[in-house]
Amino acid sequence: MIHLYYDSRTGNVQRFINKVTQITGWSAHKIDDNLAIEQPGHLITYTTRMGSVPDNTVAFLLNQADKIFSVTSSGNRNWGQNFGIAADKISNEYDVPLAMKFELSGTMEDINQFIDIIKNQYNDSKRGSKKLDIA
Template identity: 80%
Template sequence: MVHLYYDSKTGNVQRFINKVIQITGWEAHKIEDGLTVEDAGHLITFTTKMGCVPDKTQQFMDAYASKINSVTSSGNRNWGKNFGLAANKISEGYDIPLAMKFELSGTMEDINQFIDIIKHQYNDSKRGSKKLDIA
């Protein structure tokens, strides 16, 4: 079973996650106080303040980075070079592969691409390849 850990502020990541789990049946866990992570999985978050990692996501990573196999972030292309920058910062800071970035709540193409990456780059292995790509 694939586990997805996510943080959503405006609902964009929540909508993305809802579509992914509807298609795949994977388990999604919202990052909130009291969440305990036992199973390895993939992080999906958002970028805030023109390129920053959300505080709740940062605290989650400080506690559970060893359980995270990849990072994906939503963002807004209006932010230019700061688009989805939270994913880059998490990837570099915790040595975790960056799976992809998507705008706002993602398109169906983004959702299918994400599913494909998780299924074929990882196949339930640990941390997968550093060459995930697509971002």
């Protein structure tokens, strides 16, 4: 079973996760103060304040980063070079491979690409390539 750990403030990441889990049946866990990971998995978050990692995500990573296989971020292309940059920052700071970035709640193409990346390129506990970004 693949586990997804996500942070969503405006609902964009939540909508993305809902579509992914409907298609795949994967297990999704919303990040909160009491979430403790029992199974390693993949992190999906958002970019806030024109290029920052959300505080909830940072707090989660402080104790759980070693159990995260990859990171994906939602963003807004209007932010230019800061589009989805939370994923870049997490990848660099916590040595977690970057899976992909998507805009807002993602298109069906984004969802299918995410599923393909997680299933076929990075679905085990070994952190191989530093970067997985094909988006």
